[in-house]
Amino acid sequence: MCYNARDTRLSIESYAQCGCIILAMVSSTDIGEPDLFESLSRQVDHEKAAARDKEAEERFRTQARRAEKRLGELIGTNSSLPVTINSINLIGGTYTRRSFLDKVFDPLLSANRDRPYTLSEALHQVGTAATKLQRFEIFHEPISTFIGRPDPTNPTSTPSDIDIYINARERGRLMVKSGTDVGNVEGSAYANVKLRNLFGGAEALDLYTSMGTRTRSAYQAIFDTPILSDPDKRLSVDVLSSTTSKFWASHEEILKGGGIKYSWASPLGTRHKVGYTCVCRQITGLASNASPIVRGDAGDSVKSSISHEWVSDQRNNPFLPTKGYLLKTVSEIAGWGPLQGDVAFWKSEMETIGAISIPIPGIEGESGVSLSSSLRMGFLYPLPVSFNTMSKPSRINDRFQLGGPTDVRGFATSGLGPHNGQDAVGGDIYAAASTNLLFPFPRVSKDTPLRLQVFANAGRLLALKDSEGKGRSENSTEAQKDFYGSLAQLVDGIPSLSAGVGVVYAHPVARFELNFSLPLVVRRGEVGRKGLQFGVGISFM
Numbered sequence: 001m002c003y004n005a006r007d008t009r010l011s012i013e014s015y016a017q018c019g020c021i022i023l024a025m026v027s028s029t030d031i032g033e034p035d036l037f038e039s040l041s042r043q044v045d046h047e048k049a050a051a052r053d054k055e056a057e058e059r060f061r062t063q064a065r066r067a068e069k070r071l072g073e074l075i076g077t078n079s080s081l082p083v084t085i086n087s088i089n090l091i092g093g094t095y096t097r098r099s100f101l102d103k104v105f106d107p108l109l110s111a112n113r114d115r116p117y118t119l120s121e122a123l124h125q126v127g128t129a130a131t132k133l134q135r136f137e138i139f140h141e142p143i144s145t146f147i148g149r150p151d152p153t154n155p156t157s158t159p160s161d162i163d164i165y166i167n168a169r170e171r172g173r174l175m176v177k178s179g180t181d182v183g184n185v186e187g188s189a190y191a192n193v194k195l196r197n198l199f200g201g202a203e204a205l206d207l208y209t210s211m212g213t214r215t216r217s218a219y220q221a222i223f224d225t226p227i228l229s230d231p232d233k234r235l236s237v238d239v240l241s242s243t244t245s246k247f248w249a250s251h252e253e254i255l256k257g258g259g260i261k262y263s264w265a266s267p268l269g270t271r272h273k274v275g276y277t278c279v280c281r282q283i284t285g286l287a288s289n290a291s292p293i294v295r296g297d298a299g300d301s302v303k304s305s306i307s308h309e310w311v312s313d314q315r316n317n318p319f320l321p322t323k324g325y326l327l328k329t330v331s332e333i334a335g336w337g338p339l340q341g342d343v344a345f346w347k348s349e350m351e352t353i354g355a356i357s358i359p360i361p362g363i364e365g366e367s368g369v370s371l372s373s374s375l376r377m378g379f380l381y382p383l384p385v386s387f388n389t390m391s392k393p394s395r396i397n398d399r400f401q402l403g404g405p406t407d408v409r410g411f412a413t414s415g416l417g418p419h420n421g422q423d424a425v426g427g428d429i430y431a432a433a434s435t436n437l438l439f440p441f442p443r444v445s446k447d448t449p450l451r452l453q454v455f456a457n458a459g460r461l462l463a464l465k466d467s468e469g470k471g472r473s474e475n476s477t478e479a480q481k482d483f484y485g486s487l488a489q490l491v492d493g494i495p496s497l498s499a500g501v502g503v504v505y506a507h508p509v510a511r512f513e514l515n516f517s518l519p520l521v522v523r524r525g526e527v528g529r530k531g532l533q534f535g536v537g538i539s540f541m
Contacts, residue, residue, distance in 0.1 A: 079120040084110035086150050086161040092169045096138065097200030103229035104129060108164070116160065123147075126164055135231040136202040139168040173197055181212070181536075188212025202226050216252070218242040232265035245285075248414040249294055249396060249423040252285035273309040278302070278341075281397050291420035297396045304341035305334035319538070320438070320449055320506035321355035322370040328352070334398075336383045343395060344385045349378035368446030369439040374541045376407070380428040381483060382464075393464075399426030400461060403527070405535030408432050408459040410498025410517035415527035417461025424527075425463075429483075431490050432459035434541035438504060449506035455515070457541065460495040462486050497521040498528070512536055 088105045090096075108125050110116060117125070130143045146165040150157040175194040180187065190210035198205055203225040210218045220240040227233040239258035246253055257279030265271050283298045308331050315324035328351040335344030353374040360367035378400055382391040401424065403411035414424035438451040464486050502515030513535045519528030 079118060081119045082116040082160055083119050083122050083162050084116050084158065084160050085122060086110070086157065086163055088164045088166065091165060091167045092139075094170060095173065095197055095200055096170065096202075100201040100229050104132060122162065126166075130166060130168075132231060133166070133168060136226065137204075138171055138197045138202050140171055143168045171196060181210075188215055201229070202231075214245050214247070216243040216245060218244075227262075234263050236261045236263075248401070248412070249425060250287035250290035251283050251294055251298065253397065254282040254284060256280045268312075269314075270310060270312040274307070276304075276306050278304045283397065289422065291423040291425070293420040293425045294396060294423050301343055301395060301397065302341045303334050303343050303398070304339045305332050306339065307332040315353070315355060317506065319511040320451065320504065321353070321372060322357045322366055322368075323355055325355070326351065326353040333383075335385055342385065343398065344383040344391065345380055345394060345398060346383060347378070347380045347398065349376065351376045363446075366446070368451075369437075372436045372438070374434045375432075376541065377431045378429070379483075379487070394428055396425055399428060399463075400430050401426050402430050402432060402459050402461040405513065405515070405533040406537040406539065407541045408434075408457045408496070408498065409455065409515055409533060409535075409541075410457060410500060410519045410529060411459075411496065411522075412527040412529045415529065416459050416496055416523075417526070418463045419525040419527075427461040428464040429486050429490065430459065430461040431495075432457070432541060434458075451504045451506075452501070453504050453513075453515075454499075454501050456497070456499045458495045458497050460490050462489055494521050496523055496526060510536055510538055511540055513540065 085108055088108060090101060090105075093101065106112060108129055126145050126147075130145050133139060134141065134143050144167040146167070148163045148165060150161045150163055173196050175196065176192070177194075178189070178191040180189050188210050189212065190208065192209075193207040195205040197203065203223070206220075206222040206224070208218070208220045208222075218240070219242070220238060222236055222238040224234055224236040227235055237258070237260050241256045243252060243254050257277065259275055259277035259279075261273055261275035263271060263273040279302070281301050281303060283294070286295060286298055310327075310329045312327040313324075315321035315326055330349045332347045333339070333345075334347070335341040336346075351374070353372065355370055355372040357366045358369040358371060360369060380394055380398060380400065382394050384391045400417075401414040402408055402417055403415035403424075404413040408416060414426070417427040417430070418425050434455060434457045436453050436455045438453045440446045440448070441450060441452060444450060464482055497520040498517055499520060500515050500517035502513055502517075505512040513533075515533050515535070516531065517533050518530055522528040
């Protein structure tokens with residue numbers, strides 16, 4: 001294997017005599033360009049020059065189509081032709097280390113196989129390797145691949161040998177970005193510095209800081225690296241420090257800690273992530289009218305936990321899906337047994353989203369009209385910190401919050417569930433659902449990421465009995481009755497409901513919504529929000 005630092009413009013031509021593909025230089029005369037000195041010696045007629053350029057461009061496109069057709073015919077005719085990959089040459093991998101690339105390309109070499117490739121197999125394997133290289137996000141798109149014949153004067157080459165050339169231009173190793181974010185009742189300014197390909201193995205160091213109206217300050221550093229040159233297996237280590245205003249519960253929360261995570265993809269296309277996190281939390285900055293529950297949870301706590309996340313995402317677009325589904329589960333256990341810390345619980349969430357395209361008579365292909373539905377559920381069950389102690393009620397830091405422009409629309413942020421005075425104190429068990437009908441704007445192309453939507457949302461958030469101030473029974477059977485009794489309340493009576501209409505814009509990095517919402521069912525103590533709501537996020541119901 002060799003990695004040569006070449007940089008030439010290449011095109012693929014057929015070599016019919018031996019049924020292989022070779023590389024040929026493209027000269028300017030092939031597309032009919034005029035002689036430079038001749039063009040300078042006469043007066044330029046702009047209309048004629050434009051027509052000549054258009055004609056030359058059309059000839060170039062015609063030749064390109066013919067070359068592509070010839071290449072397709074050549075591959076189709078010789079798809080079963082036995083070939084051996086003699087060498088792999090990477091053009092442009094200046095900073096990427098050889099040992100990292102070896103793990104990507106070594107499996108392709110014919111010397112490591114029991115039998116020769118067919119031409120179609122070789123092309124498929126080369127394409128797979130190029131796609132894998134692209135997923136490390138250290139090279140510009142696209143990555144081009146070419147096939148050539150070895151030097152015929154080389155006595156070790158055989159008639160079936162081919163050489164692979166991969167043209168991969170590396171991206172800049174340093175990225176600096178700053179800007180402002182507005183949305184979800186928050187405005188902030190941020191700065192982000194990212195170092196790519198830090199040690200030549202697609203490692204990345206991401207440094208992020210922000211200051212805003214809700215997140216007073218946030219500092220985070222994340223080091224991420226692939227394992228064994230596999231983009232589907234990644235290890236990350238992060239540290240963070242943040243101060244956030246929890247205006248819906250009259251306090252601020254300070255977080256300081258870090259964690260380590262390992263993620264991988266299964267053969268079925270699902271993704272897993274396991275991690276350990278240790279965070280010191282502090283509830284401080286209480287408002288003068290803070291509720292008794294918030295005051296009772298004020299002070300310091302330490303959460304030491306392990307978590308697992310499983311995701312199967314088969315949607316055609318994560319922000320504006322017209323078909324497919326998402327299944328996601330997140331589970332966390334904290335403070336139990338050897339994990340230590342002073343909070344202990346089991347916390348689990350499940351989310352599912354499905355979308356279908358609705359056909360419209362007279363419109364070919366997808367109509368742009370789609371129906372999507374989602375369901376989220378979660379529970380938090382307090383555990384004893386040690387085997388000889390009782391479990392403690394959950395803290396406001398760990399409970400679920402529900403309501404706002406990105407989940408149950410038509411309610412204030414954290415407007416659903418238990419309230420103590422004016423404070424939303426969260427709950428231990430919840431369920432929420434949404435149905436959205438989206439359709440294109442009149443006289444606007446269905447291919448634009450802009451939609452009108454009609455939606456209906458429902459949700460219910462409850463606290464376990466011990467979280468309401470009642471002591472948990474020392475009898476484990478009674479404690480389970482508390483949990484199952486709260487679970488049964490989710491379907492006892494009509495949930496909180498809302499409906500509305502709005503505008504959706506699916507930007508490549510986030511989804512934007514501007515909705516007019518109308519609360520239909522609001523329980524005692526909950527806060528509905530009639531009127532316009534603006535939401536920005538990557539996860540919407």
